[in-house]
Amino acid sequence: MIPLGHYLIVSAVLFAVGSAGVFMRRNLITILLSIEIMLNAVNLAFVAFGRHAGIVDGQIIVAFVMTVAAAEAAVGLAIVVALFRHRESLNPDAFTSLKW
Amino acid sequence: MLVVIAQIVIILIAFVMLLNVAAIMVWVERKVCALIQQRDGPNRVGPYGLLQPLADIIKLIMKEELRPKSADAILFTLAPIISAVAAFAAFAPVPFGAQTTLFGLLDRPVGLQVADVNVGMLLVFAIASMGVYGIVLAGWASNNKYSLLGALRSSAQMISYELSYGTALAGVVLIAGSLSLREVVDGQAGAWFGVLPKWYLFLQPVGFVIFMIAGIAETNRAPFDFPEAEQELVAGYFTEYSSMRFAIFYMAEYINMATVSAMATTLFLGGWHGPFIPAEYGWIWFLIKVSFLLFFYVWVRWTLPRYRYDQLMQFGWKWLLPLSVINLLVTAAGVLYING
Amino acid sequence: MGETLLFYVFSAAAIGTSAMVIGQRNPMYSVLLLVASFGMMSGLYVLLDAPFIAVTQIVVYAGALMVLFLFVVMLLNRPSEDDGDWDVAHPLKRPGMARFGAGLATLLVVQLAWALIRTTRLQDAVNGTSDGSSASVRTIGRVLFQDYTFAFEATSVLILVALVGGVYLANREESR
Numbered sequence: 134m135i136p137l138g139h140y141l142i143v144s145a146v147l148f149a150v151g152s153a154g155v156f157m158r159r160n161l162i163t164i165l166l167s168i169e170i171m172l173n174a175v176n177l178a179f180v181a182f183g184r185h186a187g188i189v190d191g192q193i194i195v196a197f198v199m200t201v202a203a204a205e206a207a208v209g210l211a212i213v214v215a216l217f218r219h220r221e222s223l224n225p226d227a228f229t230s231l232k233w
Numbered sequence: 234m235l236v237v238i239a240q241i242v243i244i245l246i247a248f249v250m251l252l253n254v255a256a257i258m259v260w261v262e263r264k265v266c267a268l269i270q271q272r273d274g275p276n277r278v279g280p281y282g283l284l285q286p287l288a289d290i291i292k293l294i295m296k297e298e299l300r301p302k303s304a305d306a307i308l309f310t311l312a313p314i315i316s317a318v319a320a321f322a323a324f325a326p327v328p329f330g331a332q333t334t335l336f337g338l339l340d341r342p343v344g345l346q347v348a349d350v351n352v353g354m355l356l357v358f359a360i361a362s363m364g365v366y367g368i369v370l371a372g373w374a375s376n377n378k379y380s381l382l383g384a385l386r387s388s389a390q391m392i393s394y395e396l397s398y399g400t401a402l403a404g405v406v407l408i409a410g411s412l413s414l415r416e417v418v419d420g421q422a423g424a425w426f427g428v429l430p431k432w433y434l435f436l437q438p439v440g441f442v443i444f445m446i447a448g449i450a451e452t453n454r455a456p457f458d459f460p461e462a463e464q465e466l467v468a469g470y471f472t473e474y475s476s477m478r479f480a481i482f483y484m485a486e487y488i489n490m491a492t493v494s495a496m497a498t499t500l501f502l503g504g505w506h507g508p509f510i511p512a513e514y515g516w517i518w519f520l521i522k523v524s525f526l527l528f529f530y531v532w533v534r535w536t537l538p539r540y541r542y543d544q545l546m547q548f549g550w551k552w553l554l555p556l557s558v559i560n561l562l563v564t565a566a567g568v569l570y571i572n573g
Numbered sequence: 574m575g576e577t578l579l580f581y582v583f584s585a586a587a588i589g590t591s592a593m594v595i596g597q598r599n600p601m602y603s604v605l606l607l608v609a610s611f612g613m614m615s616g617l618y619v620l621l622d623a624p625f626i627a628v629t630q631i632v633v634y635a636g637a638l639m640v641l642f643l644f645v646v647m648l649l650n651r652p653s654e655d656d657g658d659w660d661v662a663h664p665l666k667r668p669g670m671a672r673f674g675a676g677l678a679t680l681l682v683v684q685l686a687w688a689l690i691r692t693t694r695l696q697d698a699v700n701g702t703s704d705g706s707s708a709s710v711r712t713i714g715r716v717l718f719q720d721y722t723f724a725f726e727a728t729s730v731l732i733l734v735a736l737v738g739g740v741y742l743a744n745r746e747e748s749r
Binding site: 248305308351352355356358359360362363365366369370372373379384385388389391392395412421 | 580601605608624625628629631635636637640641643644647648710711742
């Protein structure tokens, strides 16, 4: 018997870890990975709430989140590759000019 | 209590069976290849060279274990382990026989399979897709251009063909109305008009062909063996591997073949169902069907030349994937029409 | 008992591997640790009677998305984070800034925990109100394709847009 709160705490900690990653890391790929961690934390909360209420809607929203995450990662990585071709760097601080 | 022991014994049998498949397939591959090329093949160790795999294993164990200086130590060690674990685990939800009480020994029947999961079909798909990590890590960690090229090719190839593979599975799911492999097999019991077995092969012929082609690409076998491609990449992702680590990759390849063959048997060829053999000995049919498909694999490898890499990608995306989507649509329409 | 133990093992492993993802300078290791984290999350989904989501997690995230990341990491072949010249002058590079960020993250945890404490029915067992049988794949399919049809179709358009965008962005160099 695991209380709902425990799942939510795990979810909250994972979300915090992900957001910390976005701010701390200076590598575009790791930043994208941190966003995936945050999305996963939210997914866990959705599934836990859905299970608690005895409905499947939580799982369906997770399926949608996965789709959006896949789209986001595909476009994000394409942007990373395009940026890397211009500056030979993955450091987000290298891309400070608005136009080149 | 007896049921638990029986389950453990079944798991051990599956494990040993898979290990043996790898050893036997080494011999079969060399022998069939030799016969196709009008040679004798292994014939020195034991009758008909049957002990050749044993000799190979002893030779591989005796060899020195090398690791390049510039290799990534952790990932280099981890890669073959991931390959082997994924290969073994993917077989877990595949049922290889009907439920049995072992001639009344057990108080409730147990199924001849490692784990009866209600999303078994997806699970096999999921674990098989983990296998790509072994190859990619091996290629990257070796710090060798041939290895890296092999790994890049393999990741692109496996992602491309996974789509067709999954869509071919979806056709069977539509007809069977279940993701549990045991229920899929049970749906194929009996025969139409008393002669034609009710295999999904006859309902999904296109799906079966797509599944087999995508399966060959997933297991990186010729004519789609680009990750290793001896003539272009030395040995591809395992160029830098030697001794037992190499042997583990080799074993994983054959176990993956066995898993794809077992999946094809389960999904399209009626699993353990077949004429003449009573249901409790159904695993004999299962073995026969899987052996035939494994032989088919070897046959294809030594008959067809390797494609060009761009041909592989073109074929996967421009022909196989649209075909599998059309197959899925037609199947869905058919199921809708029949079930109302 | 076993369930509780599994919950703690999976959540500890998920949090641990996620923390190692962001504590890592080598993106290769980050991607692999994240795959491990996704595996642990999938274990949590099994405990929540959501086997379909658990397997989808492995297929979509670990099997496809992370391979894509791995592919890009290998393609760019820039093993670890670089600290270029433009880095030093950056205001965020001042000492203590990382610690400030970590402090903010901790604050976020505190904030979320505070919000959680004020929620009612937290102590209810997560699987207390119903058995897990309502969440079969069949039910998910029915609800998804009947109640959420519009959202589903909209997602397919989103994927198409992402596909076109990805191809255009990654291909830009050659066409110019």
